[in-house]
Amino acid sequence: MLTKRFARKQLPIAVALASSGLMSSAFAQSDASDDSDQFRPIALEEVVVVGRLQSVAASLTDERLELPYSADFLGFEAISRAGDSTIGAALRRVTGVTLVDNKFIYIRGLGERYSNVTVNGAAVPSPDLARSVIPLDLFPSSIVESLKVQKSWGPELPANFGGGAIDIRTRSVPTGPVAAVSIGTGLNTESDDGLTYASSGGSMPKSLSGAIDRYKGDLSQSNILDVENDAGNGISRDEAEQIQRNLIRSLNRNVGIKKSSLDPDRDIKVDLGNAWDVSDDLVLGASISGAYDEEYRNKNQVKRSIGSPNDSFSNVDRTVYEERTTLAIVLGAEYANDNTLQLSHYLIQNDADEARITTGFSNNNPASENRPDVDYVTRLEERELELTQLSGKHRLGEFSPIEALEMLSLDWFYSDAQATTEIPNATTFSGSIDRTTSPETPFISQSSTAGQFAFLSLEDNVESWGGRAELPIDIDGRELTVSGGWWNSEKSREYYGYTANVGTNATIGTPQTVFTDDRINDLNNVFDISMGSGFGNESYVAAQKISAVYGGLDFRMTEEWRLTVGARWEEYQQAVLPVNLLDYTGVFNQQLINQLQDPDQTFAFQNDDIYSSFALTYSGLGLIGAEEFQVRFSVSDTVVRPDLRELADVAYIDPELSVRVFGNPALKSTEIRNYDLRGEFYYEGGDNFTVSLFYKDLDLPIEQVEGAGSDDDTVLRYINGDSGEVYGVEFEGLKTLPAGFFLSGNVTLSDSEISITSNNEVTNTDRRLTGHSKYVVNASLGYDSPDERHSASLLYNVSSERIFFAGTSGNDDAFEQPFGSLDLIYNYYPTENLSLKVKLTNLLDSSREFEQKNSSGTNVKILEQEVGTSVGLSLSWKY
Known part of the structure; x- marks a missing residue:
């Protein structure tokens, strides 16, 4: 059988980690039997055994080779070696993957809405205010066993599939005693000092x-x-x-912003666990781990309007303090090697506290007058994800009543999770500074919204469950595997926002000197209060339900040829309703009721369909000098549905780049046909090479475009294009070099096209898709010393410019410029238990830049944001 042939050859563990660019320069082969899932190092001439990278990598190698669909994997050893602290940062090492806003993943040039994220196969909620896609900076890499990025669709995956599907697979119970502790610190070159403020306060009074x-x-x-x-x-x-x-x-007005020195980064991780043999057949295991880290980062920006960049621009001094706490508890039991149960509970808290001062000029307030407008902003965002999962893996084995069913296996899971986000008090004070005086004179605006106090609350709940049964059948020495399963998720999302506005007359001073108790109590001063954000409805409630059953056949026709077919029936139901929290007259609700009775209403919809896949794999020996190779072809039909927030008839501020975004209830789903052809070639000594061709045909692709706004205010909205396509080629590989060095990496070259004829505001009706990069490059030069005391990696990651949003009214599309990240990681292992890591990131001191050409042909740098170079140092002890 093909499976056994590969198991006997024991392909080097380079296969699993080549796409990450992180692999040892020397690899041990094994004399283990076919049934072994571990590599046992043996003495071979000119081979150095590097055990640190082999435990998870071996199983990932087998999984990649045995999976009938194209997929890339990252194990925790590769993530640890790169020093990536979050899942988002780790995934940018994968072929064809780019990281946006440090939290969202673009796969093969398609935005985050085209990527599906699960945790151990289960749907999970999102605490992100601007998207219902889960932000991947939320998950610390310390809880990860491995990451799977599947790029060709199979029926066991949700039908919502475009660029790829990411499964975060958390750590299981240990097989023996585990004790580890790590402490670290660091700094950023742009964050020596920054803005802080007195207090974020509690919730709404x-x-x-x-x-x-x-x-x-x-x-x-x-x-x-x-x-x-x-x-x-x-x-x-x-x-x-x-x-x-x-x-x-x-209202909490104790938010005076001041310049302060910033503390260095700090982090600590603790991991404890053990396994106990209760009897010959029963093993129990448990682990508990915790992590805490904090950091300050300046994210200063320069913004320019597209119409008149020399007269209308602003400088943003911005400091964000982030604090993350993680608790993970895992309990497990294994009986007779064929039955396992695992109960996992995760509590992840992530707070971001921001202070910002924006000074700028506009067409109504030109720079020549030297009296810039100024906004003082504070914002605390408290995110939390609580996730509980119960799963089981079973094989009938000796309990089977008939021999033919001994290999029948069943995997199942149940997941219950809640994500919440609270903004207890986000404040914005508007004013100006008269720089013609000495000293400068600050003013608070004479406006009904001179002070704004926002209170936001999000609760996202997801219950998900499913299972998969599989039975291999021998047909005259050839193996046919019959599989089938079910998958369900139920999601509810509530988003409520209040904004209190405090108005006053023109007053000399800053927020901390104008909005004092004494001034407010003095009835001779003008103060007023009102409710409302001023830019549209904010609140909404939403629900989503997915029910699916699927099945497939995997037939190994010969030792070389393998045919896999499958289909999935999926029913999708969704409702998104705007909520007016200030509607006490019932007018808004009555209008909503009337609209819901309209047969053409866009608030709720339901559809069901069958999605199919076909895959053909050929395996052989000796092609282009390879010791072994595989060629895979697959085709599938999938769908990408609009994000809940994109469908809501509400307005919100994207917190990362501070731009205004409007939803569109009229958005339609995108139908996609996916084609994928991949060749994998493996050579002696661990070298390998993979090339993939892909093509995607999109019907009604969803795009982010520039909306109607003022000349100095960026406004974004969503529309459907008519059609689109994405196509390209991916290369990845590993080459061992002399003296313990190795070179690995991946390159993606691709292009895309979208046609929009139904919207006459869009400037370019035929162009690339929003978020698509023509090239993505990941490269790594690594070193492992023969004595295993030292290892180092020089990592480079870059993607070409990509459209940030589509231009309208004669303005060209806005492009995010390439960001080249060069990182250096060095590890020192003075003893078997102790290790020291030094990490330097963004050595090129790159910054984020966005450019757009206006209707007169002038190229304008509409946004620049500092990043800085970071230095991290950590010391770890492991039993």
């Missing part, structure tokens, strides 16, 4: 929430007076004004 209900969202002085008098309280106008002032004073 109870007095304010009570007043919103009592006065039905209208906090004006006249309405307060009317409500109280109608209630028989008989208050005066001054007393009504005093109620207003008390509400303003209840």
